[in-house]
Amino acid sequence: MRIWTAGLPDAADKHAVEEILRDHQRRGVRVQAVLRACVVVVALTVIVLIRPRERLWATIALTLLYAVWSAAMMAVSWRDRGRNSLALAVPLVDLPLLTLILCVAGDFTDPNWSSPFSADAFVFIPVLAAFQLRPRITAVSGAAATLTYAVASGVGHLHAQPDLQFTIGHALFIAMISIASVVLSLIQQSRVRLIAELAQQRSKLLARTVAAGDRERRDLAEALHDGPLQSVLAARLDLDEARDAPPQGGGLKEALGRAEEALRDAARQLRSSVTELHPAVLERAGVSRALEELALRCAVRGRFEVRFTSDATTAGRDTDRMLYQCGRELLANVVRHARASHVEVLLALAGPVAVLEVRDDGVGLAAGRRPLVDRLADGHIGLAAQRVRVEEAGGSMTLTANAPTGTAARVTLPLEPSAHGGRTTGAAGGGNGDGTRDKAGDGAGAVTGGEGR
Numbered sequence: 008m009r010i011w012t013a014g015l016p017d018a019a020d021k022h023a024v025e026e027i028l029r030d031h032q033r034r035g036v037r038v039q040a041v042l043r044a045c046v047v048v049v050a051l052t053v054i055v056l057i058r059p060r061e062r063l064w065a066t067i068a069l070t071l072l073y074a075v076w077s078a079a080m081m082a083v084s085w086r087d088r089g090r091n092s093l094a095l096a097v098p099l100v101d102l103p104l105l106t107l108i109l110c111v112a113g114d115f116t117d118p119n120w121s122s123p124f125s126a127d128a129f130v131f132i133p134v135l136a137a138f139q140l141r142p143r144i145t146a147v148s149g150a151a152a153t154l155t156y157a158v159a160s161g162v163g164h165l166h167a168q169p170d171l172q173f174t175i176g177h178a179l180f181i182a183m184i185s186i187a188s189v190v191l192s193l194i195q196q197s198r199v200r201l202i203a204e205l206a207q208q209r210s211k212l213l214a215r216t217v218a219a220g221d222r223e224r225r226d227l228a229e230a231l232h233d234g235p236l237q238s239v240l241a242a243r244l245d246l247d248e249a250r251d252a253p254p255q256g257g258g259l260k261e262a263l264g265r266a267e268e269a270l271r272d273a274a275r276q277l278r279s280s281v282t283e284l285h286p287a288v289l290e291r292a293g294v295s296r297a298l299e300e301l302a303l304r305c306a307v308r309g310r311f312e313v314r315f316t317s318d319a320t321t322a323g324r325d326t327d328r329m330l331y332q333c334g335r336e337l338l339a340n341v342v343r344h345a346r347a348s349h350v351e352v353l354l355a356l357a358g359p360v361a362v363l364e365v366r367d368d369g370v371g372l373a374a375g376r377r378p379l380v381d382r383l384a385d386g387h388i389g390l391a392a393q394r395v396r397v398e399e400a401g402g403s404m405t406l407t408a409n410a411p412t413g414t415a416a417r418v419t420l421p422l423e424p425s426a427h428g429g430r431t432t433g434a435a436g437g438g439n440g441d442g443t444r445d446k447a448g449d450g451a452g453a454v455t456g457g458e459g460r
Contacts, residue, residue, distance in 0.1 A: 037085065042134075129177075
């Protein structure tokens with residue numbers, strides 16, 4: 008038999024925290040059973056080495072009775088039932104039995120204090136109770152052990168000119184061990200709850216990560232269906248029309264022209280989708296250029312003006328990827344939900360960290376809501392998943408209200424050692440109404456773009 012069993016309850020279950028706590032309590036009961044058996048061995052050893060002053064056979068009989076109790080608890084602790092009923096076994100059974108053994112053996116009336124077991128047995132009581140991860144029961148057991156020892160030893164030595172310093176000293180030592188056992192039980196209980204909650208959160212996050220993958224695939228399917236596929240179907244219709252058109256006249260040329268334009272549009276849309284999934288410019292020119300192009304494309308889709316400002320080229324390969332993913336998710340949320348007219352995107356290297364800010368003048372955050380937590384609770388896991396990735400990399404993501412209206416998002420990530428020199432100088436290009444870059448910049452490293460008006 009194993010004291011520590013493998014396997015825990017399903018952490019995704021809503022009762023997982025309490026179930027894992029109960030599982031650890033059951034394991035504690037098994038450890039108790041083993042320790043109780045050790046006490047029986049120690050008690051029999053003391054009887055052999057230090058003969059009891061009084062009633063030898065009665066002491067042995069009570070010790071054997073305690074051994075039977077220990078064996079019964081050993082058997083019950085490995086069963087599936089009855090573990091909760093063992094919670095009060097220490098103060099209600101172990102303490103009275105051990106006290107009775109010591110009284111019958113005459114340890115409390117020994118003027119020479121020849122047996123160390125009289126005090127050590129009571130130290131064992133709070134330690135034994137602490138394994139149950141029930142601080143209140145541990146406190147009750149410790150208080151009862153301290154009081155029982157003080158009363159039994161004090162009364163038992165009255166006739167023998169007692170040395171009160173021994174009784175008081177031993178009682179204080181038992182009380183100190185009891186307090187330490189309660190604190191240990193509290194710490195262990197807190198750790199078990201924390202581990203259970205982390206396991207539960209990990210299970211939920213794993214499920215949501217899978218859901219995020221499904222959502223991305225669904226979004227890609229919708230984008231392909233609503234964009235390139237429609238253009239290909241339109242080209243097919245134009246080709247069918249061209250096939251039926253007479254060679255003479257302009258109908259054939261016109262149909263082929265429309266088909267060519269539809270195929271060009273499909274190619275452009277496919278290129279745009281592939282670029283958003285994994286922009287080649289991210290590898291070639293760094294995160295600054297990739298975010299700039301992403302901001303311009305989102306400006307066209309969301310019909311807002313965008314201003315992009317950057318003082319960096321790259322923050323390092325891995326950091327670039329994470330910054331781009333965060334920027335893509337934040338700008339996608341602006342397109343879908345913000346109803347903004349103006350958006351600002353800022354990328355900067357600030358000391359040992361890279362900072363990405365996305366600010367809009369849209370509808371903003373609802374009062375009294377925690378944006379990342381509440382959106383996760385509502386099933387919107389994109390930003391929450393990005394925040395987890397950012398925090399795992401040692402960074403942070405925050406969403407706050409923008410002034411005077413809208414939302415301000417800020418992402419910070421530690422720089423890779425090779426990226427500390429990745430700043431740029433000079434100005435980036437500007438943009439016109441169709442989201443393309445102008446040749447001339449504004450002198451501040453900014454690019455603007457948006458829907459034509």
